[in-house]
Amino acid sequence: MELAFYIAGAVAVIATLLMLTRVNVVHALLYLIVSLLAVAVVFYTLGAPFVAALEVIVYAGAIMVLFVFVVMMLNLGEHGVELEKQWLTPGIWTGPVLLASILIIAVFYLVRGGTAGLATGAVEPKEVGIALFGPYLIGVELASMLLLAGLVGAYHLGFRKAEKPEIQYGRYTAERRAAASGNPVLARTDQLARTP
Amino acid sequence: MLVRRNLIFVLMSLEVMLNAAGLAFVVAGARWHQADGQVVFLFILAMAGAEVAVGLALVRQIYERFRSLDADALSEMKG
Numbered sequence: 001m002e003l004a005f006y007i008a009g010a011v012a013v014i015a016t017l018l019m020l021t022r023v024n025v026v027h028a029l030l031y032l033i034v035s036l037l038a039v040a041v042v043f044y045t046l047g048a049p050f051v052a053a054l055e056v057i058v059y060a061g062a063i064m065v066l067f068v069f070v071v072m073m074l075n076l077g078e079h080g081v082e083l084e085k086q087w088l089t090p091g092i093w094t095g096p097v098l099l100a101s102i103l104i105i106a107v108f109y110l111v112r113g114g115t116a117g118l119a120t121g122a123v124e125p126k127e128v129g130i131a132l133f134g135p136y137l138i139g140v141e142l143a144s145m146l147l148l149a150g151l152v153g154a155y156h157l158g159f160r161k162a163e164k165p166e167i168q169y170g171r172y173t174a175e176r177r178a179a180a181s182g183n184p185v186l187a188r189t190d191q192l193a194r195t196p
Numbered sequence: 197m198l199v200r201r202n203l204i205f206v207l208m209s210l211e212v213m214l215n216a217a218g219l220a221f222v223v224a225g226a227r228w229h230q231a232d233g234q235v236v237f238l239f240i241l242a243m244a245g246a247e248v249a250v251g252l253a254l255v256r257q258i259y260e261r262f263r264s265l266d267a268d269a270l271s272e273m274k275g
Contacts, residue, residue, distance in 0.1 A: 016212055019208070020209065020212075025204050028208060029208070032208055032211070035212070035215075039219060043219075043222055046222060046223060046226040048222050048226060048233075048234055050234065051237050051238075054237075054238070054241060055241075058245065059211075059244075062245070063211065063248050066249065066252060067204070067207075067208065067248070070204075070256060074256065122226075123225060123226065123229065123230070123233075127231040128234045130231070131231040131232060132235050132238065139239055143238075143243070146242060146246050149246065150245070150249050150250055151246075151249070153249075153250045154249040155253075156253075157250065157253035157254055157256075158256060160260075
């Protein structure tokens with residue numbers, strides 16, 4: 001139990017240090033994901049399984065996917081192809097894979113040991129829920145308002161201005177749509193059919 | 197002093213710092229057998245989610261305007 005805690009803590013510290021010293025953003029993201037998973041294992045060994053699951057789901061699942069998504073969206077520049085070639089060199093993934101395999105060995109060690117060691121100082125998810133919706137109810141409401149504000153703010157800031165003016169279709173809808181799509185045949189037949 | 201000037205690295209370091217604060221709360225909650233530490237960690241989690249959504253939208257806008265992710269590129273903003 002304690003061995004798994006120390007191994008996961010060491011993996012977290014090493015992965016975070018390696019993350020901070022990377023030059024490439026995507027490599028740093030790989031190390032950051034390993035670091036978050038290691039912190040999740042630390043939470044589990046500390047007797048907080050609910051928080052460990054949330055760490056994996058929300059941090060390593062949602063927030064990191066958001067980071068990867070934005071990084072991939074920003075790197076679509078003209079030198080993106082060269083960068084892709086540079087990233088495809090093998091050997092970059094060995095560091096994160098090594099740390100993650102150490103972590104998974106620690107998790108196997110934990111699972112084989114059973115939940116016997118978890119009993120000391122463990123805080124059940126039930127107690128967390130009772131505390132969350134009891135004395136901390138106003139905090140939950142404030143968190144929901146903060147998330148709503150974050151949603152609206154991200155939508156407003158992420159809005160991209162329309163590059164072309166909107167084509168306003170009026171009476172001759174099919175004709176104009178054909179003209180706008182650059183199909184002269186369709187546009188002309190429509191015109192011919194309209195002439196008496 | 198800030199060494200890393202890339203805005204994405206700044207946001208990622210912010211995540212690490214929030215995670216460290218949450219870890220401290222959970223360790224304290226485990227030490228005194230209280231559920232409050234985990235409750236505060238949930239609040240930190242919600243705050244980090246909102247912060248990273250707005251921060252990444254801002255990063256995207258900054259990249260559209262300045263074509264750079266360097267924090268020093270924004271030093272001409274005054275007032």
